Amino acid sequence: MNPPIDISKDVIIHNAPRRAEEILSRMWGGKAVFTCTIGNTLTSTIPGVSDAGDTPELTLYTPSADVELLVHGRTICMDGIPINPGGIPTPATVTMAALALSEMPFHIINGGVNVLPHVPYFDVGGKAGRDIRTGEAVSNVQECYEKGLVIGDILGRSNDFLVASESCTGGTTTALAVLRAMGIIEENLVSSSSPNNPKELKDKIVSEALKAAGAEYGDLRHEPLEAIRRVGDSMMPANLGLVIGAARRIPVILGGGTQMVAVLAAALEIDPSIDENVIVGTTRWLINDRHSDIVRMVKSVGDIPLAAIQLDYTDSPYEGLRAYEEGYVKEGVGCGGSAIAAVLSTCGEVNCERLLQRIHEDYKEILKMI
Amino acid sequence: MNPPIDISKDVIIHNAPRRAEEILSRMWGGKAVFTCTIGNTLTSTIPGVSDAGDTPELTLYTPSADVELLVHGRTICMDGIPINPGGIPTPATVTMAALALSEMPFHIINGGVNVLPHVPYFDVGGKAGRDIRTGEAVSNVQECYEKGLVIGDILGRSNDFLVASESCTGGTTTALAVLRAMGIIEENLVSSSSPNNPKELKDKIVSEALKAAGAEYGDLRHEPLEAIRRVGDSMMPANLGLVIGAARRIPVILGGGTQMVAVLAAALEIDPSIDENVIVGTTRWLINDRHSDIVRMVKSVGDIPLAAIQLDYTDSPYEGLRAYEEGYVKEGVGCGGSAIAAVLSTCGEVNCERLLQRIHEDYKEILKMI
Numbered sequence: 001m002n003p004p005i006d007i008s009k010d011v012i013i014h015n016a017p018r019r020a021e022e023i024l025s026r027m028w029g030g031k032a033v034f035t036c037t038i039g040n041t042l043t044s045t046i047p048g049v050s051d052a053g054d055t056p057e058l059t060l061y062t063p064s065a066d067v068e069l070l071v072h073g074r075t076i077c078m079d080g081i082p083i084n085p086g087g088i089p090t091p092a093t094v095t096m097a098a099l100a101l102s103e104m105p106f107h108i109i110n111g112g113v114n115v116l117p118h119v120p121y122f123d124v125g126g127k128a129g130r131d132i133r134t135g136e137a138v139s140n141v142q143e144c145y146e147k148g149l150v151i152g153d154i155l156g157r158s159n160d161f162l163v164a165s166e167s168c169t170g171g172t173t174t175a176l177a178v179l180r181a182m183g184i185i186e187e188n189l190v191s192s193s194s195p196n197n198p199k200e201l202k203d204k205i206v207s208e209a210l211k212a213a214g215a216e217y218g219d220l221r222h223e224p225l226e227a228i229r230r231v232g233d234s235m236m237p238a239n240l241g242l243v244i245g246a247a248r249r250i251p252v253i254l255g256g257g258t259q260m261v262a263v264l265a266a267a268l269e270i271d272p273s274i275d276e277n278v279i280v281g282t283t284r285w286l287i288n289d290r291h292s293d294i295v296r297m298v299k300s301v302g303d304i305p306l307a308a309i310q311l312d313y314t315d316s317p318y319e320g321l322r323a324y325e326e327g328y329v330k331e332g333v334g335c336g337g338s339a340i341a342a343v344l345s346t347c348g349e350v351n352c353e354r355l356l357q358r359i360h361e362d363y364k365e366i367l368k369m370i
Numbered sequence: 371m372n373p374p375i376d377i378s379k380d381v382i383i384h385n386a387p388r389r390a391e392e393i394l395s396r397m398w399g400g401k402a403v404f405t406c407t408i409g410n411t412l413t414s415t416i417p418g419v420s421d422a423g424d425t426p427e428l429t430l431y432t433p434s435a436d437v438e439l440l441v442h443g444r445t446i447c448m449d450g451i452p453i454n455p456g457g458i459p460t461p462a463t464v465t466m467a468a469l470a471l472s473e474m475p476f477h478i479i480n481g482g483v484n485v486l487p488h489v490p491y492f493d494v495g496g497k498a499g500r501d502i503r504t505g506e507a508v509s510n511v512q513e514c515y516e517k518g519l520v521i522g523d524i525l526g527r528s529n530d531f532l533v534a535s536e537s538c539t540g541g542t543t544t545a546l547a548v549l550r551a552m553g554i555i556e557e558n559l560v561s562s563s564s565p566n567n568p569k570e571l572k573d574k575i576v577s578e579a580l581k582a583a584g585a586e587y588g589d590l591r592h593e594p595l596e597a598i599r600r601v602g603d604s605m606m607p608a609n610l611g612l613v614i615g616a617a618r619r620i621p622v623i624l625g626g627g628t629q630m631v632a633v634l635a636a637a638l639e640i641d642p643s644i645d646e647n648v649i650v651g652t653t654r655w656l657i658n659d660r661h662s663d664i665v666r667m668v669k670s671v672g673d674i675p676l677a678a679i680q681l682d683y684t685d686s687p688y689e690g691l692r693a694y695e696e697g698y699v700k701e702g703v704g705c706g707g708s709a710i711a712a713v714l715s716t717c718g719e720v721n722c723e724r725l726l727q728r729i730h731e732d733y734k735e736i737l738k739m740i
Binding site: 031033071103104105107110116118120121122123124143147148150151155157158 | 491
């Protein structure tokens with residue numbers, strides 16, 4: 001049942017290595033399902049907060065454009081593909097390759113967005129979020145959470161493991177706000193899609209948000225849904241339910257960085273019993289980021305394994321991809337989690353080498369669209 | 371791979387027996403996924419058309435209440451459960467039992483309804499339909515169809531076979547209109563949720579609808595999407611896409627009667643290559659109905675197998691269930707298809723006897739809610 005796993009070239013474990021080995025063994029050769037929950041808040045349109053879009057206004061299109069890429073291989077709600085200023089492509093380009101090579105089924109969950117994607121998605125009754133400086137960021141949290149639970153439960157019945165991920169612009173700022181409201185991390189360790197992580201701006205916004213929400217550090221430790229309602233984003237409630245619902249049945253990879261850590265913290269607060277079924281899956285790029293500390297962030301939540309796919313764009317012929325090595329983009333749209341799931345579900349048949357080759361093939365086509 | 375199938379006590383084959391055996395063999399012991407696509411048109415509120423609801427107005431709640439029953443075991447959008455006048459319960463009571471005993475995963479697809487269900491569902495951009503006598507019954511057909519294709523494709527990747535079904539009130543009338551527009555059946559062979567099938571009324575409505583749509587018998591033979599747009603219902607476009615998308619990969623049980631025959635006819639017109647992957651799954655009650663002819667209807671579409679679950683309520687202690695034997699309800703919410711899938715996926719471990727027992731247990735609880 002548990003064949004020897006030698007994927008050290010492709011996936012490196014940080015944190016909780018024994019627990020990681022146990023969970024990875026259960027996922028090895030299993031049937032994986034990938035999910036991506038989209039959401040946004042108007043926080044992403046505050047100039048300087050989010051680089052996940054060529055302009056602040058375009059950040060509202062990015063989540064939907066990302067999942068259109070996954071489903072159709074091209075965007076419909078906007079021209080071209082989501083890029084950071086400078087033309088660096090969305091991490092969905094990695095996810096596309098992982099899904100294609102592994103033939104993993106995948107589902108989109110609409111947590112609530114301003115621009116609806118042209119794909120079939122699970123509706124959970126979510127609405128796009130407000131600027132978190134209102135202290136009333138997300139509507140309909142309870143309903144979205146409960147519907148997420150049902151989706152997780154259903155997907156947990158017919159799959160061996162699940163990847164939960166997100167595309168939610170401005171999401172590291174909202175994640176920081178939730179993590180502070182819950183008292184998980186005081187220091188600003190969160191990442192950014194830019195190497196020039198605008199930490200001061202994020203701190204200022206989060207302070208204003210918490211003040212408007214009437215919550216100080218740790219005040220909402222035991223009320224994660226309330227923390228999300230006040231200062232979170234619309235990706236979170238459904239994704240939180242999804243993770244809990246699925247992890248009660250099967251192992252779950254939380255594919256992402258800062259944002260999925262916020263979901264993880266909330267999930268473990270609501271149902272601590274799932275701790276043996278959750279692992280964070282991210283990228284080497286995020287692990288190596290000098291401006292954030294995903295390893296410490298995960299540790300601050302609990303004894304939860306952290307795995308990183310070892311994709312390396314150093315020798316890529318494309319400038320837009322090499323930029324990942326300089327700290328751009330790094331993570332998002334479950335790119336790390338989907339790549340790890342592709343390796344595990346195919347017993348290592350899909351590896352970083354094949355992923356890289358496929359990403360290059362796809363990116364060549366995508367460059368024609370930009 | 372193909373163990374001997376002896377399920378003749380539980381499932382009887384009508385039409386195309388060899389093809390049936392071949393398809394059933396491929397489903398035996400396989401991983402099944404159940405889907406139910408909901409929709410409605412205002413046609414169901416024409417007094418006398420639909421008995422799937424205690425009053426004409428309540429027929430608009432029935433599809434959503436049905437899927438709430440499947441997901442939550444109780445209704446949320448209305449009190450009690452959907453009943454025919456006289457208190458005869460929705461066939462979702464059978465589907466609930468089949469899903470519970472087989473532990474089959476299931477998904478709800480919202481083709482477009484007036485009353486949104488309180489469950490997570492696939493949104494395909496559908497809207498509730500108009501009265502077909504307008505000749506402009508359904509909006510957004512192409513988008514819903516295409517998104518259905520994607521859902522079918524995705525579910526086809528991770529399952530061994532799929533059940534497509536419907537809950538759409540007034541749906542036998544809209545199905546008759548589409549079947550006539552496509553020139554599949556001239557005679558009114560369609561069934562009804564009432565033993566007093568209001569055939570004359572249905573004929574009159576269909577005639578008015580076709581006139582308003584500017585289409586005579588067979589005019590839209592090669593344009594099924596256009597037939598649906600003019601005189602169909604909002605369940606059809608998404609379900610049509612779903613069936614085609616899935617049947618290109620795996621066997622599909624079209625679970626239902628008249629309405630799924632209309633979907634089948636449209637699907638085979640669009641993609642005849644799926645004919646070796648489709649089978650109609652229904653109930654003994656519908657086969658035995660003296661006022662309709664599902665066997666001839668399926669034959670008129672093609673050489674497609676028809677299987678019927680042999681559930682028998684003759685000795686049921688409950689009057690509301692015994693009414694099925696007198697011609698009430700008979701089919702809907704994929705009750706026949708889900709029951710057949712439960713038998714096949716569990717290699718006969720779930721059978722009619724166990725289904726009956728579970729239905730009685732559930733119904734006892736449900737009677738407390740009515």
